[in-house]
Amino acid sequence: MNFKKKTVLALIGSALAAASFVASAVTLRIGNQGDAQSLDPHSLNESLQLTVVGNVYEPLVTRDRNYKLAPSLATDWKQTSPTVWRFNLRKGVQFHDGTPFTADDVIFSYERAKGDGSDMKSYVGQIKEIKKIDDHTIDFVLNNPFPILPELFTQWHMMSKKWCETNQATKPVDRRKGIENAASFRANGTGPFRVRERQPNVRTTFSRNGNYWGKIDGNVEEVIFNVIGNDSTRVAALLSGEVDVMEPVPVQDVARVQANSALKVLQGPELRVIFLGMDQKRDELLFSSVKGKNPFKDKRVRQAFYQAIDIEAIKSRVMRGAATPMAILLPPQVKGFAPDLAKRLPFDVEAAKKLMADAGYGAGFELKMNCPNDRYVNDGEICQAVAANLSRIGVKINLEAETKNNYFPKILRRDTSFYMLGWTASTVDAHNVLYPIMSTPGDGGRGQFNLGAYSNPRVDELTNLVASETDDKKRMEMIREALKIHQDDVGHLPLHQQAINWATKKNIELVQWPDNGMPWKFVKLNK
Structure with a gap:
């Protein structure tokens, strides 16, 4: 047999094998209201973004089925001194292009995550430097003691130094400036799934990584992630069988989906709190419309806005009961939650009017409010309800509700006066709220998502103390004090903790993390 004939037969055999795989592949079809804005794991600290890319890229420390810490690209770690942590890296791991994973990639990922354009600075802000001991051993040298460092690493994903340099992607995609690079559309991680085809805001197809270093408990070989922004269309796709999993289920459709014998709804409290910033x-x-001064510098105005919002009406009418009103920016499931601070200021329009008048704004004013309409549960409808509430105290809201692809770059540039944001404490610890949301914006990711620049020196001081305190009782007292100061200042306007609503076919087993994460390696489709 000549070489040419052998080559043709080999190609035919490869094509048949590929066709056979496609025909027999266990495919999971997901319908989601939005899309990851980029495949760059350092470009946006947003839970949908992180749950999608977290199936392709991996951190040093991950979470297991029960959301407990577990080894990932690091096999183990320990403190060798109050400010030094030694991590042993997993050997034999390859990126999807076959390049070995080493300490150099960790150091590169650190420099990238703390650099310009990164949205992940708060996850690496405690690090002073990384010392390479050998290719699979590194020491993290910290600025100060930080006992919860491993928890902080679960959302910081490792990238290939070689791949980023080859593809001119050494800096993160900067959504604030509209800067894109190869990492926007292509990916080279170590995770259980690879990106096969990318159509932003339409569909992305992933295939199982055949060279994955770890165990994949599920049987999914292909994931088709469909973006279906319209709630009715998304529900129809589930009911017709076009998708196997959808999230979120619109709160108004939960009962309808539950009534379908072929489907099930998975619900639970999310770690996320929805709030308004100023x-x-x-x-x-x-x-x-106010010129020459800023009304939000006056606590009376902030409190008037708070007390003018009818949170119970939002809960019952907009959220259909799928929300828990909050008085602080962390839910009960997060360490540091203070039950004695859980009571909201009363909804009181007359009291709010008096506060406005006392502050010199009795006649009200006009104000633009920025809001997403495809990120949080009923986000656009919530903002409409808030706008209607505020009209009762003379504030005319010019609501700008838009897709998150336009929304996030704008507010992350701080081109906003009044905005909505949701925050999940991914470490399940209050520090992950104090540091990025309530601290004065500064270096190392401090206050990176405090987009209205609320500032109180005592909160900053307590945040530093909380980071290094090892006595749990003292630490909880410090957290409570910081939360109380922020609450008394009306630093932000807390709304509610939203619920997670997913729906799947009944033959599907999956893990629903409380941060709304969906790890595909645990998904199993039963016949």
């Missing part, structure tokens, strides 16, 4: 730094708001 520009408290500028001397004049960017988007307001």
Whole structure:
């Protein structure tokens, strides 16, 4: 047999094998209201983004089925001194392109995550430097003691130094500036799934990584992630069988989906709290009829906004009961939650009007409110309800509700006066709220998502103390004090803890993490 004939037969054999795989592959079809804005794991600290790319890229420390810490690209870790942690890296791991994973990739990923354009600075902000002991041993040298460092690493994903340098992707995709690079559309991780085809905001197809270093408990070989923004269309796709899993289930459709014998609804409290933020730094708001001053610098105005919002009506009418009103920015499931601070200020329109008048704004004013309409559960409808509430105290809201692809770059640039945000404490610890949300914006990711620049020196001081305190009782007292100060300042306007609502076919087993994460390696489709 000549070489040419052998080659043709080999190609035919490869094609038949590929066709056979496609025909027999266990495929999971997901319908989601939004898409990952980029495949770059350092570009956006947003839970949907992280849950999608977290199936392709991996951190040093991960979470197991029960959301407990577990080894990932690090096999183990320990403190060798109060400010030094030694991590042993997993040997034999390859990126999807076959390049070995080593300490150099960790050091590169650190520099990338702390650099310009990164949305992940708060996850590496405690690190002073990384010392390479050998290719699979590194020491993290910290600025100060930080006993929960491993918990912080679960969302910091490792990238290939070689691949990023080859593809001119050494810096993160910067959504604030509209800067893209190869990491926006292509991916090279170590995770259990590879990106096969990418159509942003339409569909992305993933295939199982045949060279994955770890165990994949599920049987899914292919994932088709479909973006279906319209709630009715997404529900129809599930009911017709076009998708196997969908999230979120619109709260108004939960009962309808539950009534279908072929489907099941998976519900649970999410670690996320939805809140409103206000520009408290500028001397004049960017988007307001008030000129020459900033009303939000006055606590009375902030409190008036708070007390004008009918949170129970939002819970019952907008959220159909699938929300728990909150008085602080962390839910009961997060370590540091203070039950004695859980009571909200009363909804009281007359009291709010008096506060506005006392502050010199009795006649009200106009204000633009920025809001996403495809990120959180009924986010656009919540903002409409808030706007209607505030009209009762003379505040005319010019609501700008838009897709998160436009929304996040804008508010992350702080081009906003009044905005909605949701925050999940991925470490399940209050520090992950104090540091990025309630601290004065500064270096190392401090206050990176405190987009209205709320600032109280005592909160900053307590946040530093909380980071290094090892006595649990003292630490809880410090957290409570910081939360109380922030609450008394009306630093933000807490709304509610939203519930997770997923729906699947009954033959599907999956893991629903409380941060709304869906790890595909645990998904199993039964016949």
